[in-house]
Amino acid sequence: xxxxxxxxxxxxxxxxxxxxxxxxxxxxxxxxxxxxxxxxxxxxxxxxxxxxxxxxxxxxxxxxxxxxxxxxxxxxxxxxxxxxxxxxxxxxxxxxxxxxxxxxxxxxxxxxxxxxxxxxxxxxxxxxxxxxxxxxxxxxxxxxxxxxxxxxxxxxxxxxxxxxxxxxxxxxxxxxxxxxxxxxxxxxxxxxxxxxxxxxxxxxxxxxxxxxxxxxxxxxxxxxxxxxxxxxxxxxxxxxxxxxxxxxxxxxxxxxxxxxxxxxxxxxxxxxxxxxxxxxxxxxxxxxxxxxxxxxxxxxxxxxxxxxxxxxxxxxxxxxxxxxxxxxxxxxxxxxxxxxxxxxxxxxxxxxxxxxxxxxxxxxxxxxxxxxxxxxxxxxxxxxxxxxxxxxxxxxxxxxxxxxxxxxxxxxxxxxxxxxxxxxxxxxxxxxxxxxx
Ligand SMILES: Cc1cc2nc3c(=O)[nH]c(=O)nc-3n(C[C@H](O)[C@H](O)[C@H](O)COP(=O)(O)OP(=O)(O)OC[C@H]3O[C@@H](n4cnc5c(N)ncnc54)[C@H](O)[C@@H]3O)c2cc1C
Numbered sequence: 001x002x003x004x005x006x007x008x009x010x011x012x013x014x015x016x017x018x019x020x021x022x023x024x025x026x027x028x029x030x031x032x033x034x035x036x037x038x039x040x041x042x043x044x045x046x047x048x049x050x051x052x053x054x055x056x057x058x059x060x061x062x063x064x065x066x067x068x069x070x071x072x073x074x075x076x077x078x079x080x081x082x083x084x085x086x087x088x089x090x091x092x093x094x095x096x097x098x099x100x101x102x103x104x105x106x107x108x109x110x111x112x113x114x115x116x117x118x119x120x121x122x123x124x125x126x127x128x129x130x131x132x133x134x135x136x137x138x139x140x141x142x143x144x145x146x147x148x149x150x151x152x153x154x155x156x157x158x159x160x161x162x163x164x165x166x167x168x169x170x171x172x173x174x175x176x177x178x179x180x181x182x183x184x185x186x187x188x189x190x191x192x193x194x195x196x197x198x199x200x201x202x203x204x205x206x207x208x209x210x211x212x213x214x215x216x217x218x219x220x221x222x223x224x225x226x227x228x229x230x231x232x233x234x235x236x237x238x239x240x241x242x243x244x245x246x247x248x249x250x251x252x253x254x255x256x257x258x259x260x261x262x263x264x265x266x267x268x269x270x271x272x273x274x275x276x277x278x279x280x281x282x283x284x285x286x287x288x289x290x291x292x293x294x295x296x297x298x299x300x301x302x303x304x305x306x307x308x309x310x311x312x313x314x315x316x317x318x319x320x321x322x323x324x325x326x327x328x329x330x331x332x333x334x335x336x337x338x339x340x341x342x343x344x345x346x347x348x349x350x351x352x353x354x355x356x357x358x359x360x361x362x363x364x365x366x367x368x369x370x371x372x373x374x375x376x377x378x379x380x381x382x383x384x385x386x387x388x389x390x391x392x393x394x395x396x397x398x399x400x401x402x403x404x405x406x407x408x409x410x411x412x413x414x415x416x417x418x419x420x421x422x423x424x425x426x427x428x429x430x431x432x433x434x435x436x437x
Pocket of ligand 1: 010015035037038040053054102128129130131388389390
């Protein structure tokens with residue numbers, strides 16, 4: 001596979017297909033490269049009982065709003081995959097599956113994209129390679145006894161996959177909380193190391209909290225409206241679930257019903273685990289965020305004189321007696337650990353210096369400091385929905401318009417915007433440090 005395209009889009013998930021849809025609408029020549037198959041992330045890296053946390057009505061890919069009959073429900077994994085693959089099949093996307101982009105370099109005329117099947121050149125490249133790429137596991141995992149089975153949340157499928165015995169789940173972001181619940185509902189004794197992620201109620205005063213926040217304009221707020229963009233961009237997501245029609249995740253209720261809660265896992269020494277003394281604090285802080293969101297909904301209801309039913313506030317159903325600081329793996333009967341410790345990004349193949357000291361791409365609404373190079377699908381790229389189903393269409397539209405205007409300016413001159421100059425040395429010089437970003 002060789003040749004030149006105006007745009008090469010790398011990644012055929014919802015972000016890449018959305019970008020493609022908006023480029024096609026403007027008649028811009030492009031190709032989408034996907035190393036697996038469209039929807040692969042949802043199909044192959046989510047557990048069996050997985051379902052959306054966001055209501056179905058928020059699935060609004062460009063030209064393809066949620067087509068089902070349960071807009072207030074939460075699609076399960078296979079329905080999400082079907083939604084995406086129906087999208088793929090309904091439009092004539094120039095998608096090539098099974099091809100990986102392995103190297104991206106700047107050239108004097110644009111970009112060179114090396115792939116598993118040959119070389120491409122492009123005037124523009126849109127990187128839609130996903131927000132959650134590389135499973136992160138802390139190095140202390142190496143100190144676990146060898147007879148303890150370890151999986152990352154990306155590889156967890158169901159309780160039967162784990163050996164009989166008790167399970168330690170580390171991390172209480174969305175994945176950790178939902179996996180802990182999955183195991184708990186299956187009758188497994190779960191030990192949960194609770195981190196600092198906030199929580200949100202599923203419903204309040206007669207509606208899904210997402211519906212209130214949507215009315216309140218929360219999902220349309222741009223990242224530039226926040227005083228500390230980084231704090232917003234990198235904070236953990238609120239935990240809640242769409243399972244069985246949607247409900248709260250209340251870790252205190254799990255504890256009341258037999259789950260063992262601890263603070264953050266801080267160390268492993270032989271078979272002994274140590275925890276920070278922050279369980280009470282983390283539970284209180286998560287509840288405070290949830291109640292604060294309810295406060296803002298109350299304010300909205302009052303300000304707009306909305307006739308919404310009263311709802312009593314949350315009352316904690318359990319409090320820790322002590323802050324457990326240690327746990328012996330073997331005496332507790334723990335035979336497996338599920339690391340729900342998040343994901344990183346691997347940008348080593350992108351040899352263009354657009355990353356900051358943390359390896360995060362420097363960009364404004366996905367337009368990087370290197371002319372012609374764009375990202376799409378980053379969490380809070382522009383709004384809350386950028387890294388989700390609900391906001392990616394707006395970002396795709398923005399980037400397609402940007403590319404169209406840049407291409408128009410360069411018509412006849414082929415490539416002028418972003419011509420390498422003294423600040424942008426050409427070709428082989430364009431190699432970024434090989435670090436995992
Ligand atoms: C546990 C979990 C729960 C989530 N729940 C929700 C939810 O309820 N609602 C919601 O709206 N969002 C949710 N999200 C967030 C988001 O919608 C998903 O992460 C979604 O998969 C992001 O889509 P994407 O297209 O940006 O990236 P991805 O789906 O990750 O797609 C990127 C694609 O790029 C391909 N790729 C990567 N590198 C290359 C390369 N070098 N060459 C070629 N192809 C490449 C990959 O194979 C992949 O198919 C959740 C995410 C996680 C992890």
